[in-house]
Amino acid sequence: xxxxxxxxxxxxxxxxxxxxxxxxxxxxxxxxxxxxxxxxxxxxxxxxxxxxxxxxxxxxxxxxxxxxxxxxxxxxxxxxxxxxxxxxxxxxxxxxxxxxxxxxxxxxxxxxxxxxxxxxxxxxxxxxxxxxxxxxxxxxxxxxxxxxxxxxxxxxxxxxxxxxxxxxxxxxxxxxxxxxxxxxxxxxxxxxxxxxxxxxxxxxxxxxxxxxxxxxxxxxxxxxxxxxxxxxxxxxxxxxxxxxxxxxxxxxxxxxxxxxxxxxxxxxxxxxxxxxxxxxxxxxxxxx
Ligand SMILES: Nc1ncnc2c1ncn2[C@@H]1O[C@H](COP(=O)(O)OP(=O)(O)OP(=O)(O)O)[C@@H](O)[C@H]1O
Ligand code: NI
Numbered sequence: 403x404x405x406x407x408x409x410x411x412x413x414x415x416x417x418x419x420x421x422x423x424x425x426x427x428x429x430x431x432x433x434x435x436x437x438x439x440x441x442x443x444x445x446x447x448x449x450x451x452x453x454x455x456x457x458x459x460x461x462x463x464x465x466x467x468x469x470x471x472x473x474x475x476x477x478x479x480x481x482x483x484x485x486x487x488x489x490x491x492x493x494x495x496x497x498x499x500x501x502x503x504x505x506x507x508x509x510x511x512x513x514x515x516x517x518x519x520x521x522x523x524x525x526x527x528x529x530x531x532x533x534x535x536x537x538x539x540x541x542x543x544x545x546x547x548x549x550x551x552x553x554x555x556x557x558x559x560x561x562x563x564x565x566x567x568x569x570x571x572x573x574x575x576x577x578x579x580x581x582x583x584x585x586x587x588x589x590x591x592x593x594x595x596x597x598x599x600x601x602x603x604x605x606x607x608x609x610x611x612x613x614x615x616x617x618x619x620x621x622x623x624x625x626x627x628x629x630x631x632x633x634x635x636x637x638x639x640x641x642x643x644x645x646x647x648x649x650x651x652x653x654x655x656x657x658x659x660x661x662x663x664x665x666x667x668x669x670x671x672x673x674x675x676x677x678x679x680x681x682x683x684x685x686x687x688x689x690x
Contacts, residue, residue, distance in 0.1 A: 403434050403435075404434070404435050404473065404496065405432040405433060405434060405435065405471075405473055405496075406433050406434065406435040406436075406472070406473055406474065406590060406591060406623050407432070407433045407456065407470055407471065407472050407473070407502075407591070408431075408432050408433075408470065408471040408473075408498075409429055409430060409431045409432070409433075409452075409455075409456070409468070409470050410430055410468055410469055410470070410471065411428055411429075411430060411467065411468035411469075412426055412428070412429040412430075412452075412455065412466070412467070412468035412469070412470065413426060413427055413428050413429075413466070413467040413468055414426040414448075414451055414455060414460075414464055414465070414466050414467075414647075415464070415465045416451075416461075416463050416464055416465075417463045417465065418463065422465075424647055425448045425451040425464075425647050426448045426451055426452060426455070426647045427646075427647045427648045428468070428648075429452065429468070429648075429649050430649070431642060431649060431652065433456075433591070433623060433625060434623070434640075435473070435590075435623055436621060436623055437623060437624070437639050437640060438614075438617060438623075438624040438626060438637055438638045438639050438640075439623075439624065439625055439626070439638055439639070439640045439641075439642065440625075440626045440627070440628060440634035440635075440637065440638030440640070440641045440642070440655075441453070441625065441626070441627045441628075441642050441644060442627075442628055442629065442630070442631050442634045442641060442642070442643055442644065442670065443629065443643060443644030443645055444629060444645070444670075445629060446646075447644040447645050447646060447647065448644050448646075448647040448648075449595070449627045449629075449644055450595055450596075450627065451464075451647075452627075452644070453510075453593050453595045453625065453627055455470065456470060456508070456591075456593065456625065457504055457508050457510050457593060458501070458502070458504060459504065459510070471498040472498055472499050472500070472501055472502055473496050473498065473499055474499045474500070474502055474507055474590055475496075475499050502590075502591070503536075505532060505535070505536055505587055505589070506536045506587050506589065507589050507590055507591065508589050508590075508591045508592075508593060509581075509583075509584030509585050509586075509587070509589040509591070509592045509593070509622075510584060510593045510595070511577070511580050511581055511584050511592070511593065511594045511595065511597040512580070512595055512596075512597070513595060513596035513597060513599050513600055514600065515568070515573070515576035515577045515579065515580040516568065516576070518580050518583065518584075519568045519576060519579060519580060519583075520568075521567065521568050521569060522567070523567075524564065524565050524566065524567060525552075525563065525564065525566055525567070525568060525571075525579045526545060526548045526549070526552070526563070526564025526565060526566075527548075528579075528583055529547075529548035529551055529552070529579070529582050529583045529586050530544035530545045530547065530548040531544070532583050532586035532587055533547040533548065533586045533587065535587075536586070536587030537586075537587055537588075545564065547586065548564060548582070548586070549561065549564055551582040551583075551585070551586055552564065552578075552579070552582055554582070554616065554619075555578040555579070555581055555582045555612060555616075556578065556612065557575060557578050557579065557582075572605075573600060573601055573605070574601055574605035574608065574609065577597060577598070577601065577609055578609070578612065580597075581597075581609075581612065581613065581616065585616060585620065585622070588620065589622065590622060590623060591622065591623045591624075591625065592613070592616075592617060592622045592623070592624050592625070593625045593627070594613060594624070594625070594626050594627065595627040596627060596628060596629070597609065597613070597626075598610060598628075598633070599628070599629070599630075606633070610633065610636060610637055613626070613637065614637055624637070624638075626638055630674075631659075631670045631671060631674050632674050634655075635655050635658075635659050638655055639654065639655060640652065640653065640654055640655065640658075641653065641654075641655050641658040641659075643658065643664065643666065643667050643670070645666050650664050650666055650667070651663060651664040651666075651667050659671065
């Protein structure tokens with residue numbers, strides 16, 4: 403197995419009104435190339451902070467200790483299936499590479515698609531611009547790419563959708579466009595931070611299926627952030643449980659769902675089972 407990124411001793415504190423908020427405490431976590439990894443935990447547990455730290459999007463008020471090492475050499479294991487182990491490897495054998503470029507190496511999808519879409523620019527141009535900037539395409543090539551991406555995210559009538567503005571689309575359609583823009587440059591890592599949380603359950607399931615398909619087709623690594631353990635179990639091969647800025651438990655989805663070692667993980671599972679009796683393991687995305 404090879405790591406795409408190794409997070410080492412990451413501690414992060416926000417300064418706000420003269421007080422310090424500890425958002426992440428001594429996090430050690432490897433993101434395995436090609437895996438689907440979910441980060442779960444309740445509100446305020448530090449999930450988004452971790453995502454922003456990985457993507458290099460932290461606000462200036464954040465004080466960071468520790469580091470993230472990247473292994474994004476061109477010959478890396480894109481598309482290869484790495485075996486998953488329970489333990490976090492503390493040794494990396496490869497030399498760290500250059501830091502990643504947002505948009506180029508990392509695609510980021512936010513909960514609110516309006517956060518990444520420009521309200522006064524046609525969506526085709528927004529997607530084409532990503533392809534132009536990062537892939538060096540001409541405008542006609544970039545528009546052709548944008549149209550193909552709108553087809554891939556299954557937006558109806560991609561030809562006219564190219565000229566649509568975000569306000570003309572439903573929430574689910576906007577999120578499809580945001581995903582198209584996020585993957586336009588062929589990033590190795592796709593980060594989805596509560597990307598389906600604002601959508602109703604049917605649309606949510608459709609977007610989860612879409613993310614799963616795109617990640618498989620492009621051989622991307624997925625970091626799926628959610629407060630919903632059932633949704634995470636549906637999509638992810640491994641789950642990392644966060645609480646109060648700490649990584650409390652990490653393992654394969656089957657192990658986390660079937661035999662959690664931490665009482666907090668048990669609580670999250672019980673809370674879900676209380677709402678929906680369907681056994682989580684059947685949804686764990688594992689071969690039957
Ligand atoms: N820009 C910021 N300035 C100050 N404190 C912040 C900032 N962003 C987050 N925090 C604080 O850091 C902690 C972790 O927040 P974070 O947003 O990472 O949690 P989360 O798990 O993503 O929560 P949610 O599920 O609500 O999105 C919280 O206590 C939060 O209030
Ligand atoms: Ni968050």
